[in-house]
Amino acid sequence: MTAARRVVVKIGSALLVDRTTGKLRQDWLAALAQDVVWLKALGVDVVLxxxxxxxxxxGVLGLPATxxxxxQSQAAAAVGQIxxxxxxxxxxxxxxxxxxxVLVTLEDSTDRRRYLNSRATMEMLIGLGVVPIVNENDTVATDEIRYGDNDRLAAQVAVTVGADQLVLLSDVDGFYSANPxxxxxxxxxxxIDRITPQIEAMAGDAGSGLSKGGMKTKLMAARTATAAGCAMAITEGSVMRPLQALEQGARATWFTATEDPQAARKRWIAAMKPRGEVTLDAGAVxxxxxxxxxxxxxxxxxxxxxxxxDPVAILGPDGAALxxxxxxxxxxxxxxxxGHRSDEIEALLGYPGRAALIHRDDMAL
Structure with a gap:
């Protein structure tokens, strides 16, 4: 983990909330905070x-544990999120x-405009040294716009921020051929270097009391993350300082990625069908x-x-594709x-805009 540039860590309800009392496990959360401090001190960006x-x-509203x-879920989320x-x-x-x-729904990743907005916001937060705390916006999300579990949400966040490692802190210490x-x-x-049909067949549906995800959702998360160049680990998270335990060799399953996140992102952009073209002068080239x-x-x-x-083709002054x-x-x-300077954008459009027309991270040359 200390070799990572950017790490996304998913924390499940069963780790964070005592399932008997419905109260926060304060000691465990304080220990996790020490792990975040440890990684940040090493120069690793952290998103939770x-x-x-x-x-x-x-628990606050006295709703049943059924x-x-x-x-009721939306009301509980509104009270619990704060x-x-x-x-x-x-x-x-x-x-x-x-x-x-940062509260998101599935629509925020499937709609390209929302996706770019959330990506820009999280990049800015991380650049300012902030640790983003991401959760599904359960107060407004309905089934049509839900991830439904935070394993897949965490994988999408890892893709969005270009993380090279994703850690799912779970109530199991990895992937098994059957329910242990x-x-x-x-x-x-x-x-696991490749998610084969045989691996998929081994995944069960068992979830834990307060959480929704089972091993199938974790495999779906692994497929999303590794395709974007992000390695993913499943490890048992209830121990104190679980991230440091993982670094020191705690039992886990690592799903490997074959390329780095930036290369995977540029390959994805290069494969899109362009909707238009912009032609540049020699200085811009x-x-x-x-x-x-x-x-x-x-x-x-x-x-x-x-x-x-939208994807657009970038052409040189002679019309050659760049x-x-x-x-x-x-x-x-x-x-x-x-043809205008970035500081003229607001006067031309009537509202503030971003300085770059296409950011270098969103470009495949």
């Missing part, structure tokens, strides 16, 4: 994806670490070749009909601001 809002809220109706965010702030602030709350609580001969897999983002000033022509976040990228403005906006 935390369940627990409904579990905490149901399946809740949608309205307590969850405050709990993280209280354990990390004494160490000089600022926390930020039911089969004494179940075999533990320390490393030199800037891109030196690793810079594309600014409006370097664009001499715009063609096609595209929206914000690559493509995800553009941050619509075709109409791009036409208005092309």
């Amino acid at each position: 994806v935390s369940s627990g809002s409904i579990a905490l809220g149901r 399946t809740l109706a949608l309205e 307590r969850l965010a405050r709990a993280y702030e209280e354990v990390l602030a004494p160490h000089g670490i600022t926390t930020g709350q 609580q039911q089969d004494a001969d179940a075999r533990h897999f320390p490393v 030199r800037a891109l070749e030196s690793g810079k983002s594309l600014l409006p000033a370097g664009v001499i022509a715009v063609t096609g009909r595209f929206g914000r976040g 690559g493509q990228g995800l553009i941050r403005y619509t075709a109409a906006e791009t036409t208005l601001i092309r």
Whole structure:
């Protein structure tokens, strides 16, 4: 873990909330905060994806420990989320670490505009040294726009922020050939390099009391993460300082990634069908070749009909294809601001905009 550049850690409800009392496991959370401090001191960016809002809220509201109706779950989330965010702030602030709350739904990753907005926000938070605390927005989410479990949400967050490691802190210490609580001969897999149909067939549906996910959802998360260049670990999280325990060799299953997150992202962008084209002047081409983002000033022509976040082809002055990228403005906006400096964007459009037309991280040359 100490070799990682950016780590996403998923914390399940069963680890965070005592299933008997419905109260926060304060000592465990304080120990996890020490792990975050340890990684941050090594220069590792940390993002926490935390369940627990409904579990905490149901205790406060006196709701039963059974399946809740949608309205009850949403009410419990509203009450519990504020307590969850405050709990993280209280354990990390004494160490000089600022926390930020990010609530998302499935729509925020399937809609390209929302995806780019959430990505930009989390990148800014991380760049400012903040530890984002991410959770599904259960107060407004309905079945149509839900992830439904935080394993898959954590994988999507890992993809969004370009993490190279994802750790699922669970109530099991890895992936087994069968449920180890039911089969004494179940075999533990320390490393899985490829998720085969045989591996998928071994995954059961067993979840734990307060959590929704089973091993199948963890495999789905692993498939998402590793395809984006992010290695993923499943490890038992109830021990004190579980991340340091993982670093020191605690039993776990690692799903390996074959390439780094940035290379995987650029391959994904390069495979998209462009919706339009932007033609650059020679100075902008030199800037891109030196690793810079594309600014409006370097664009001499715009063609096609595209929206914000759509893929567009990037052409040189002679029309030669240089690559493509995800553009941050619509075709109409791009036409208005092309050839102008970034500090002129607000006057041209009538509202503030982003300085870069295509950020270097959203570009495959």
